[in-house]
Amino acid sequence: MPGKNLSREEARQRADILEVDGYRVHLDVTSAPDPAAATFRSSTTIRFRCSRPGSATFVDLLAPAVRSVRLNGRALDPAEVFDGARVALDDLAAENVLEVEADCAYSRTGEGLHRFTDPADGETYLYTHYEPADARRVFADFEQPDLKAPFTFSVTAPAAWDVWSNAVHERIGDEGAARTWEFAPTRPISTYLTAVVAGPYHVERDHYSRELPDGSTLEIPLSALCRKSLARYFDADEILGVTKQGLEYFHDEFDYPYPFGKYDQAFVPEYNIGAMENPGCVTFREEFIFRSKVTEAAYEGRANVILHEMAHMWFGDLVTMRWWDDLWLKESFADFMGSYALLGAKTRFHSAWITFANQRKAWAYRQDQFPTTHPITADIRDLEDAKLNFDGITYAKGASVLKQLVAYVGRDAFFEGARRYFKRHAYGNTVLGDLLGALEETSGRDLTAWAGAWLQTAGVNALTPQLTVDAEGRITELVVLQDGAAGDTASAPGGLRPHRVAVGCYERDSDGALVRTDRIELDVTGARTVVPELAGRPRPALVLVNDDDLTYCKIRFDSESLETLRTGLGDIADGLARALAWSAVWNLTRDALMPARDYVALVLRFAGQESNIGVLQSLHQQAKGAVDLYADPQWRAEGGRLLAEGALRELRAAEPGGDHQLAWARFLAQTANGSEHLRLVRGLLAGTARIDGLAVDQELRWSFWLALAAAGEATEQELAAELAADNTASGRRQHTQCLAARPTAEAKAAAWSAVLDSDELPNALVEAQIAGFGQAGQRELTAPYAQRYFELLERVWAERTIEIAMRIVGGFFPRLQITPQTLAAADDWLTGHPEAAPALRRLVLECRDDLARALRAQACDGA
Ligand SMILES: [Zn+2]
Numbered sequence: 001m002p003g004k005n006l007s008r009e010e011a012r013q014r015a016d017i018l019e020v021d022g023y024r025v026h027l028d029v030t031s032a033p034d035p036a037a038a039t040f041r042s043s044t045t046i047r048f049r050c051s052r053p054g055s056a057t058f059v060d061l062l063a064p065a066v067r068s069v070r071l072n073g074r075a076l077d078p079a080e081v082f083d084g085a086r087v088a089l090d091d092l093a094a095e096n097v098l099e100v101e102a103d104c105a106y107s108r109t110g111e112g113l114h115r116f117t118d119p120a121d122g123e124t125y126l127y128t129h130y131e132p133a134d135a136r137r138v139f140a141d142f143e144q145p146d147l148k149a150p151f152t153f154s155v156t157a158p159a160a161w162d163v164w165s166n167a168v169h170e171r172i173g174d175e176g177a178a179r180t181w182e183f184a185p186t187r188p189i190s191t192y193l194t195a196v197v198a199g200p201y202h203v204e205r206d207h208y209s210r211e212l213p214d215g216s217t218l219e220i221p222l223s224a225l226c227r228k229s230l231a232r233y234f235d236a237d238e239i240l241g242v243t244k245q246g247l248e249y250f251h252d253e254f255d256y257p258y259p260f261g262k263y264d265q266a267f268v269p270e271y272n273i274g275a276m277e278n279p280g281c282v283t284f285r286e287e288f289i290f291r292s293k294v295t296e297a298a299y300e301g302r303a304n305v306i307l308h309e310m311a312h313m314w315f316g317d318l319v320t321m322r323w324w325d326d327l328w329l330k331e332s333f334a335d336f337m338g339s340y341a342l343l344g345a346k347t348r349f350h351s352a353w354i355t356f357a358n359q360r361k362a363w364a365y366r367q368d369q370f371p372t373t374h375p376i377t378a379d380i381r382d383l384e385d386a387k388l389n390f391d392g393i394t395y396a397k398g399a400s401v402l403k404q405l406v407a408y409v410g411r412d413a414f415f416e417g418a419r420r421y422f423k424r425h426a427y428g429n430t431v432l433g434d435l436l437g438a439l440e441e442t443s444g445r446d447l448t449a450w451a452g453a454w455l456q457t458a459g460v461n462a463l464t465p466q467l468t469v470d471a472e473g474r475i476t477e478l479v480v481l482q483d484g485a486a487g488d489t490a491s492a493p494g495g496l497r498p499h500r501v502a503v504g505c506y507e508r509d510s511d512g513a514l515v516r517t518d519r520i521e522l523d524v525t526g527a528r529t530v531v532p533e534l535a536g537r538p539r540p541a542l543v544l545v546n547d548d549d550l551t552y553c554k555i556r557f558d559s560e561s562l563e564t565l566r567t568g569l570g571d572i573a574d575g576l577a578r579a580l581a582w583s584a585v586w587n588l589t590r591d592a593l594m595p596a597r598d599y600v601a602l603v604l605r606f607a608g609q610e611s612n613i614g615v616l617q618s619l620h621q622q623a624k625g626a627v628d629l630y631a632d633p634q635w636r637a638e639g640g641r642l643l644a645e646g647a648l649r650e651l652r653a654a655e656p657g658g659d660h661q662l663a664w665a666r667f668l669a670q671t672a673n674g675s676e677h678l679r680l681v682r683g684l685l686a687g688t689a690r691i692d693g694l695a696v697d698q699e700l701r702w703s704f705w706l707a708l709a710a711a712g713e714a715t716e717q718e719l720a721a722e723l724a725a726d727n728t729a730s731g732r733r734q735h736t737q738c739l740a741a742r743p744t745a746e747a748k749a750a751a752w753s754a755v756l757d758s759d760e761l762p763n764a765l766v767e768a769q770i771a772g773f774g775q776a777g778q779r780e781l782t783a784p785y786a787q788r789y790f791e792l793l794e795r796v797w798a799e800r801t802i803e804i805a806m807r808i809v810g811g812f813f814p815r816l817q818i819t820p821q822t823l824a825a826a827d828d829w830l831t832g833h834p835e836a837a838p839a840l841r842r843l844v845l846e847c848r849d850d851l852a853r854a855l856r857a858q859a860c861d862g863a
Contacts, residue, residue: 004062004085004383005382005383005384006060006133006143006144006382006383007381007382008323008324008325008380008381008382011144011146011323012323014057014058014142014144014147015144015146015147016051017050017051017052017055017057017092018048018049018050018051018057018142018147019048019049019051019147020046020047020048020049020142020147020148020149021047021048021049021149022046022047022149022150022151022152022185023044023045023046023139023141023149023150023151023152024044024045024152024154025042025043025044025045025138025139025151025152025153025154026041026042026043026044026153026154026155026156027040027041027042027043027113027138027139027153027154027155027156027196028040028041028042028155028156029113029126029155029156029157029158029198030156030157030158030177030178032106032115032124032126032157032158032198033124033158035117037106038064038105038106039064039065039103039104039105039106040103040104040106040113041101041102041103041104042063042100042101042102042103042104042138042139042140043099043100043101043102044098044099044100044102044139044140044141045097045098045099046059046096046097046098046100046140046141046142046149047095047096047097048096048098048142048149049094049095049096050092050093050094050095050096052092053092053093053094054091054092055092056088056089056090056091056092057089057092058086058087058088058089059086059087059089059098059100059140059141059142060085060086060133060136060140060141060142060143061082061085061086061087061100061102061136061139061140061141062084062085062104062112062134062136062137063102063103063104063105063137064103064104064105065078065102065103066078066082066087066100066101066102066103067101067102067103068099068100068101069081069082069087069098069099069100069101070097070098070099071089071092071096071097071098071099072093072096072097072098073097076089085136087100087140098140100139100140102139102140104137104138104139105137106126107137108760108761108762108763109272109762109763109801109803109804110129110270110271110272110762110763110803111129111130111134111137111272111801111802111803112128112129112130112134112137112138113126113127113128113137113138113196114126114127114128114129114268114270116268116269116270116729116762118227118228118229118269118728118729119727119728119729119731119732120229120727120728120729121228121229123199123200123227123228123229124199125198125199125200125201125227125268125269126196126197126198126199127195127196127197127198127199127266127268127271127283128194128195128196128197128283129271129272129273129276129283130191130192130193130194130195130276131192131193131276132192132324132383132386132387133192133383133386134192135191135192135194136191138196141191142191143191143192144190144191144323145190145191145192145320145321145322145323145324145429146190146320146322146323146429147190147191148188148189148190148320148427148428148429149188149189150185150186150187150188150189151166151185151186151189151194152183152184152185152186153165153166153167153183153194153196154180154181154182154183155180155181155183155196155198156175156178156179156180156181157178157179157180157181157198158177158178158179159174159175159176159177159178159179160200161179161198161199161200162198162199162200162201162203163181163196163197163198164195164196164197164198164223164225164264164266164281165181165183165194165195165196165197165281166183166186166189166193166194166195166260166278166279166280166281167183167184167185167186167260167261167280168183168184168221168261168262169181169182169183169184170182170183170184186260186279186280187259187260187279187427188427189279189317189320190320193277193278193279193317193320194278195276195278195281195283197225197264197266197268197281197283199227200228201225201226201227201228201266202225202226202227202228202230202231202234203223203224203225204223204224204225204234204236204240205221205222205223206222206223206224206236206240206243206244207219207220207221207222208220208222208243208244208247208248208263210247210248210251212257218251218257218258220247220258220261220262220263221261221262221263222240222243222244222262222263222264222265223262223263223264223265224236224239224240224243224264224265224266224267225264225265225266225267226266226267226286226289227267227269227286229728230267230286230289230291233289233290233291234267234289235289235290238299239265239302239306242302242303242306242307242345242347243263243265243306243310245345245346245347246306246307246310246341246345247263247310248345249341249344249345249346250310250311250313250314250341253344253415253418254314254415254418254419254422255419256314256318256419256422256423256426258313259279259313259314259317259318259426260279260280260313260317261280262280263280263282263310264280264281264282265282265284265306265309266281266282266283266284267283267284267285267286267288267289268283268284268285268286269286269729269764270729270762270763270764271283271284271285271286272763272803273285273390274305275288275305275306275308275309276309277308277309277310277312277313277316277317277334279313279317282309282310284305284309287730288302288305291697291698291699291728291730292697292698292699292700293662293695293697293699293700294662294699295613295614295617295659295662295663296349296613296659297355297613297614297617297659299349300342300349300351300352300355300614301355301614303342303347303349304338304339304342304349304352304355305338307337307338307341307342307345308334308335308337308338309334310341311333311334311337311338311341312330312334314418314422315329315330315333315334315337315418315422316329316330316331316333316334318422318426318427319421319422319425319426319427319428319429319430320428320429320430321429321430321431322429322430322431323380324378324380324383324385324386324389325377325378325379325380325431326377326430326431326432327378327380327386327389327390327394328376328377328378328393328394328398328455329430329431329432329435331390331394331395331398332376332394332395332397332398332399332401332402333398333399333402335360335395335396335398335399336398336399336402336403336406339352339353339355339356339360339399340352340403351575351612351614353549353576354575354576354579354612354614354615355614356399356400356403356549357549357576357579357580357583358579358580358582358583358612358614358615358618359614359618360395360396360399360400361396361400361549361552361583362583362586362618363392363395363396364392364393364395364396364397364400364460364552365392365460365554365587366392366590367391367392367393367396367397368392368393368397368458368459368460368485369459369460369849370845370846370849371845371846371849372842372845372846372849373393373458373459374389374393374458375393375455375456375457375458376393376394376397376398376401376454376455376456377432377455377456378393378394381838384802384837384838384839385838385839387802387803387806387839388806388839388842388843393458397552400551400552401454401455401552403550404454404500404550404551404552405439405450405454407500407550408445408450408500409439409442409443409445409447410443412442413439413442413443413444414439414442414443416442417435417438417439417441417442417443418438420438420441420442421434421435421438424438432451432455436451449491449498450498451491452489452490452491452492453491453492453497453498454497456489456491457485457489457491457492457495457497458485459484459485459495460485460552460553460554461482461483461484461485461495461496461497461499461553461554462482462483462553462554462555462556463480463481463482463483463499463501463524463545463546463551463553463554463555463556464480464481464483464545464556464557464558465478465479465480465481465503465543465545465556465557465558465561466478466479466480466481466558467479467539467543467558467560469539473538473539474536474537474538474539475534475535475536475537475538475539476535477530477535478503478530478531478534478535478543479528479529479530479531480501480503480524480528480529480531480545481527481528482496482497482499482524482526482527482528482529483495484496484527485497494527496525496526496527498523498524498525499523499524499525499546499550499551499553500521500522500523500524500550500551501521501522501523501524501545501546501547501550501551501553502519502520502521502546502547502548502550503519503520503521503522503531503534503543503544503545503547504516504518504519504542504543504544504547504548504577505517505518505519505534505537505540505542505543505544506540506541506542506543506544506564506572506577507540507541507542508541508568508571509573512568512571513571513572513573514541514542514564514568514571514572514573515573515574516547516574516577517540518534518537518540519547519548520533520534521550524551539560541560541561541564541568542557542561542564542565542572543557543558543561544561544577544580544581546580547577547580548576549576549580554584554587554591555580555581555583555584555587556584556588557584565581565585565602566598566602569581569582569585569602569605569606570605570606570607570609570610571609575611575612575615578610578612578615579612579615582610582615582618582619585599585602586599586622589622589626589630589857590630590853590857592853592856592857592859592860593860594860595860595861595863596626596627596630596631596632596639596857596858596860596861597631597632597635597639597861599622599623599626599630600623600626600627600631600639600642600643603619603622603623603626603646604623604642604643604646607619607620607623607646607650608649608650608653613659613660613663616660616663617663620663620666620667620670623643624643624667624670624671624776626639627639627640627643627776628776628816629815629816629818629854629857630854630857630858630861631858631861632858632861632862633818633858633862634862635861635862640671640673640777641673641674643667643671644668644671644672644673644674644677647664647667647668647670647671647672648668648677648680650664650667651664651665651667651668651691651694652691655693656691656692656693656694657693657694657695658693661691661693661694662694662700665691665694665700665703666700666703668680668681669681669700669703669704669706669707670703670707672707672711673711673777678707678708678711678713681704681707681708682704682708682713684696684704685701685704685705685708698726698730698731699730701722701726702722702726702730702731702734702738705718705719705722705734705738706734706737706738706741706772709738709739709741709742709772710741710742710743710775710777710778711743711777712742712743712744714738714742716739719735719738719739720735722735723735729764732765733764733765733767733768734768736765736768736769736772737768737769737771737772738772739751739772740754740768740769740770740771740772740773741772741773741775743775743777743778743781744781745781748773748778748781748782748785751769751770751772751773752773752785752788752812754769755769755770755808755812756792756796756808759799759800759804763803763804763807766804766807766808767807767811770807770808770811770812771811773811773812774811774812774815774816776816779816779817782814782816782817783814783817785812785814786814786817786822786825787825789812789813789814790825790826790828790829793809793829793833793836793840793844794833794836794840796808796809797809797836797837797840802839805840806843809840809843809844809847810843810847813844813847813851815847815850815851815854818851818854818855818858819855820855822851823848823851823852823855826844826847826848826851827848829844830844830845830848
């Protein structure tokens, strides 16, 4: 397979014959502040051995130009050996030295070495992001996780800058206008984990120390960085506080001293993902620095990510998957640990498992019902497959299943297994069996059947209680029915799995609250499992299968329990049980088993009582989705009006200055459509209207401007004035989104063209244009683009980087044109393009499946 898309087979062949002793990489980024400079100099020396002298191989490099290539002192002609993605090497010796000099490109897509100029002060900032395979945009390398090596970086940068990398710097040279930073060699790490951050970043420092069992003291210097113009918003104390709690906790649990020396955390602009676990130099999206008031859910989410990345220092960085098939080995573990450690590390966030049940699992359930779903251990043929697999299965389903594994083997066996795994495979690479082997040793259990059913088969089961009741209202039999998941395999025959579950029975107490009166824990195995303990008991008001969220399944209800929820969901006293009930009724709506208007009615009736702020924010998002996508089109306008009225009612009722008030204000901005609501929004912006305790700060101002822009009630001059008052990276993004959201054919054409007719836009503005383009109230305006979308898919996939192509393919899919015609157009494209890249087909299939689901839900709502 030629070109950029390295295959698993090629990687295996290369690992069979090569061993890498070390890299020296020098980058000269002194040109970075000059916007006219498109490239930087990259010099790489790789020392590596070959077990089959005389054979040929290649190094990976995505660079506009290669100046020179020398293999063992022999000059190779770049014109002959470099094809734009690889440098061919032949006649390898037993011991080799490869030297490559190249001009590499500054990135505007967040892949490779990203360059950002701050509109607030004109300063330039650089950072790298590589996973899964973009280190080759910055230096020549063997781009696969199992060819680990020590890296020695040096960077020449403008004299006023600081530079960070995985290791500490040993020396800073002074060349007048530039300085060269020389870093210590790293421990052996994978190419995708290397990192460089450079620029006039603002830095906050701290340190963590700990006595080790051998009597020595472990000292870890800590730092946290952000752009200078964000420094006044930077709550580094809170970030470093969680960092120290996490280091304390992971040292207690893992019994393996943090292996990478220091721990820097850089909050960087225009970052494509949440964060990346580069050893010693973690990068985060800078939206984790809050410019305006945010809710406690945002602080919890950030702390979760800090702990997730920290868990990777051991699981992922110290011990790394051999190839991307086992990406779950690190991501499921880190995703699980992000929540587990929020509680274990004694942070101030106590709702971790509610958030997990309500939000992370919703991601997994959605992904696991696509036709493209896959087992947790995936079959990753190449890098394009790998790129798409950072998904709800690899992260959230995998974490759900690990949560269950902890319950299955016990907490002590689980952590003892992890400790053995770190020690046994430190600085090495592993596959599934290595982890399972360690866990089998410590638990004494055979995990073959468990792994077969949970890691190697796809799909989600639904569990439904079925009750028979006698004339006195007593249960004669309570059965848990299991629906088969998609896959029918030897380890999950008929798609049925073993589930450890708790069945909860709930009754009204004297205050009217729904409280648990019984809890039976049992194993659900086949299609039908009797719960004998509950026979003879009076029929409860509500039966909740998977109470306490032990297993991974869709929760269904018997008809009486569903009736109890309709009249009293918000009365469930326990926060986790209530979150599970909310999640279950959302799944019923998505599955066309509950009309969208009934779901909306539940939200309007009970969301005002929801105390958990993260759950409330999910309800807002889902209620809006229910109206925009799942409601009968005849009822859609009415549903939208009800949401806006509900938002205003709850906004006025919410505690002044509290998180709930802010969440309802944002929801009002998302739903405002009638003149009364838009007038209020305008009044809040102008300061002529007030809601007691509500601070209309910069981020909320932009939400309100977006509402006005989408309704055609904000002029270009007004939006320009807001940008002038907030001339920042964030302001620029939101201004772009507002312009694209305006309800005119010209605005739509401009957004479409800005994204598709040039590749000048950086990733963040591509995202803003796409988000502004697709407004639910503007279906007629965007309808003409549906056919054009299918015509340009292959060109986009061929011409754009995969990150940008994924955003365009997913973002411009005509998801609001919910008609059989759109479905037919998607099917025509899929039928007519069997040879299109599998990753592209996967994205289109998933969008197509969402559309088919919306049509089913609309039919249910209109019935
Ligand atoms: Zn991760």
